[in-house]
Amino acid sequence: MPELPEVESVRRGVHEWTAGATITRAEVIDPRILGTTSQRRIAVGAEETFSRSLAGLRIVSAERRGKFMWLTLGESDPALSLLVHLGMSGQFRVQTAADEMHKHTRAIFHLERELGSDFTGSGSAGVGDAGRGPERFEMRFVDQRIFGHLGVQPLAWSHGRFVPASTTHIAADPLEPAFDFEAVVDRLTAKNTALKSALLDQSLVSGIGNIYADEALFRAGVHPLANPSRTRRSRLASVLESAILVMHDALQVGGTSFDSLYVNVNGESGYFDRALLAYGRGGQECVRCSTEIVRITVGGRGTHFCPNCQKSPRYR
DNA sequence: CCATGTCCCTGCAAGC
DNA sequence: TGCTTGCAGGGACATG
Structure with a gap:
């Protein structure tokens, strides 16, 4: 059950791999992941809206407050974020298209990154080809129990910083400067x-x-x-x-x-x-x-x- | 406003 | 053996 320390570990990993990368395609495998945790009724066209609003955007950074994580996205006005809650069993896996698909894969973010770009990752060993051109890889959201959630959210001010609009009621966590x-x-x-x-x-x-x-x-x-x-x-x-x-x-x-x-x-x-x-x-x-x-x-x-x-x- | 209860979902374990 | 039942968990929402 991911709590603050686990989500922070995930955030660090996601940041290292995806900061500076571009989302070429966002693929929803199971639309229930787009519903809120209690309301599983998904609006008509939610998948398409989700995918369309993310396509072509660049990932600036991975951030976190409490158990909520989000990717801030560039080239969008107003500033958008990809909100992620891992729920009980949510995982992110960085893989290539050739890797075997996990049974509980609920969404796939197809990413592209220029080789030699200023990403701060711990290395791209094993991902992408050895040749030139952009490095392509996938970030897969795997969630057995579907208590996790993905969503596209504008950013809004709350407790001293910008956070996804749907999380403004969440208090600052103890690792934040705003924590009192x-x-x-x-x-x-x-x-x-x-x-x-x-x-x-x-x-x-x-x-x-x-x-x-x-x-x-x-x-x-x-x-x-x-x-x-x-x-x-x-x-x-x-x-x-x-x-x-x-x-x-x-x-x-x-x-x-x-x-x-x-x-x-x-x-x-x-x-x-x-x-x-x-x-x-x-x-x-x-x-x-x-x-x-x-x-x-x-x-x-x-x-x-x-x-x-x-x-x-x-x-x- | 505040506190408590229910639901969502899947896999596993226990019971019949 | 094979079914049913109950449990685990975070957070939104409904109810008291």
Whole structure:
């Protein structure tokens, strides 16, 4: 499940491969990828509109806020972006036309890049031919569960920068200059819901998903059901700080599963060998105190915690 | 406005 | 063995 560190790893890979490249053709294999996550009804002609609006545009850069990623596009007025959300299982793969098509390929971006252009990539080994002329390759969007989403969006101002218009409600993430730690803690203190649910609220702070929420609460030693409005401000700050630290740690090792054919994102292996202390460890011993890690459901999400290290709040 | 519940989708595991 | 059922997850939307 890609959260901030994973999406950032993907963004870096996508940027290296595609910045400066031109989209010669955008091919939609499964139009459901163009719908929003809940509304799967696709407007008539959405595929054609999507493809037509991208054809011929140059990719300037890959950017990210929270779990949302987008490519800023040149030669368009107003400035457009290709919005990408990986959902649960979205992946980008850089391949050539000759490469075998993955079963869950939902869209293909045919790209072209002048050899010797100023792309900053880690190399084009294995992609394109060895001769002259533009280098041609494909960036394929693969998504097993179709919780991911692609869309063409104008850019709009939100929380200190331009972002795709449909994401203006998403808060700044902790890696952004606009992120205001104290302001987020202030807003957190007003929340009257499970602390874990508040951590997952992308309009409060973006980028934290189910895994890192559990890890942050474990690291800070705070119960997932604690009510923020009844919790000491210093404890809330500690949890938020832990979330930032654990995501930072994960990002440090997030770029592991790179090779010439992958733009990171190896849904199978890459995500799961992180040093997780709570998430997915239900029934196992706590690494700190050997108490059995408990699994409960909070806001419909699987939640893992140590009942000894993360004491139940007294008001419950 | 705020909090909670439901749905989207697929593959896998468990149960009959 | 082969079917059905339930679960996992992020975010939009509907409801309370």
